[in-house]
Amino acid sequence: MTAERTQPNLWQATAPAAPATGPLSGKRTVDVAIIGGGYTGLSAALHLAEKGVSVALAEARQIGHGGSGRNVGLVNAGMWVKPNDLIATLGQAEGDRLLTALGNGPSLVFDLIERHGIACEAVRNGTLHMAIGEDGMKDIRDREAQWQARGAPVSVLSADDARRLTGAEGFAGALLDKRAGTVQPLAYARGLAHAAVAAGAELFTQTPLLAAEKAGAGWKLRFPDGAITAQKVIVATNAYGDLVPRTPWQQHVGELTKLGYFQFATGPLSHNVARSILPERQGCWDTGLVMTSFRLDQQNRLVFGSIGNLDAIAEGTHRAFAKRAVRKLFPQIGEFDFEHWWDGRIGMTTTNLPRLHALAPGVVSVSGYNGRGISPGSVFGKALADHVTGHAGAIPLSETPVRPDAWRKARALLLGLGSKAKHMIDHRF
Structure with a gap:
């Protein structure tokens, strides 16, 4: 790997x-x-x-x-599976227990950070789930309704508010989850x-x-x-x-599909540019089938990621996609290069x-x-x-x-090939 x-x-x-x-x-x-x-x-x-x-x-x-x-360093509440779908899989009692425990998860993380004085660039201003098109808006509105029914402080933002909080172009809106935040992982x-x-x-x-x-x-x-x-x-x-x-x-x-996820980071952005991007330092990911994420670190580096491995064959494709995407999202950055890049594994279950x-x-x-x-x-x-x-x-x-999942290796291969194919042609929005 x-x-x-x-x-x-x-x-x-x-x-x-x-x-x-x-x-x-x-x-x-x-x-x-x-x-x-x-x-x-x-x-x-x-x-x-x-x-x-x-x-x-x-x-x-x-x-x-x-x-x-x-x-990426996102301290999220819950799994990415919607609450109602989670309960449908696990049943009401177990589903409620898991949703409560993981909904309170960011509080545990930030309490540990405060109690033990952990220096990890912790920011608890929420996270933003960015909507791509009307399908994306439908998805985040559904999530908003399900989480609000459980008393969670989540809310859908308009396209204008999403642009104000991110400085990014092209999103139809966003779901702000105030329970969440970011750390240097x-x-x-x-x-x-x-x-x-x-x-x-x-x-x-x-x-x-x-x-x-x-x-x-x-x-x-x-x-x-x-x-x-x-x-x-x-x-x-x-x-x-x-x-x-x-x-x-x-x-x-043997039951985990190992999905690759890569990230590229720019050098520190100038103060003038950085203040136009994520002024409240939320971490973001989108509703795309091949998900992407972006955030700033404490030194104003823009960190952009998506699904895929940085192997010798795929790295060039993913790097070119990341550059196109950053330019499209944040044209105010101007010319830039990536100074850091890395990948890791996500363990997926069926x-x-x-x-x-x-x-x-x-x-x-x-x-x-x-x-x-x-x-x-x-x-x-x-x-x-x-x-x-x-x-x-x-x-x-x-x-x-x-x-054991007999199809996990085939599934991982197809996901990797699919992400590479999409990144070859994807010019964002």
Whole structure:
């Protein structure tokens, strides 16, 4: 995958340093072991340590190596599936629980940021779901009605108001969700890591899981230079669970369609230009079938993204599309070039909703965030911490068996080819 290639990732270039970590050496015995150093694993480690539970986290690469260091940085409320559709899939009771938990997700994220003093460019002025044409307006009006019925502070904006809040040309309107906001995503992950260490968690990096075996009522996990014995295990690898081939407890990878998402970032824009673009710093994405996103970082770089991988074949196509799109959306920028570009993986399920699995006795996992990793990862990390310490019903999902998707690779290939084809011909609006 392209995620393993060296790329000039903006978030890696501008995030504060992670806590000092290194590979596990020797043996550890803890109450809970966590596999994966993204939002879910770090949130779980932090909340477990705050309970006084001994916890060790093992990450195969570095903190935030996967989606947590590669996403757009939108702290959204809920999944992108509409509330009524979510309830139709999960049923009323479970659907209500999940919608409530994830609707409150941004509050958890921004509370963690404030409580632990995480420097991650946090802005909570909402997000904007940008409508393309009348079909897009119909979609966001439907979302507005469904969320307002649940008391959420969302509202549809006119084309003029959408233009005023974005400085972008060509949108029919937008849905403003005041619950949401933006962060520097890798900085948030590294901040969670610092908070977890300060609370007493042990974090190990460059420590891939190689094997696992039962040890009494718990598990003994083997790594290249050591071992961890734990009563409970949380697997928090999501779409990056196959970084190490034949790793135990990665069955859930077989049900995830791994969708690529790329981003390009300009250099810092001049003050005069920057003040005409997203003056309130909302993060944006649109209603297009091949979705695009845009936002500013703290240094006034414009970050533009869409579906696709930056592999050797597709990178030129996606780069050219990104340039055309930025010029069309923001003609006031004038001549520009991209200084950073990177891609990552989104783990998609067939229902477009996350799934809870018991992978073995005492081993639990939540995966499939479908492009909404920051808030759900933080929420489910906390819920998993409660779950493994005996709080029944802590996770707002029912446990399901792993159901491998035989079509996932074909689906990923078609989505990649489709996004590339659209970007070859798409000139926006």
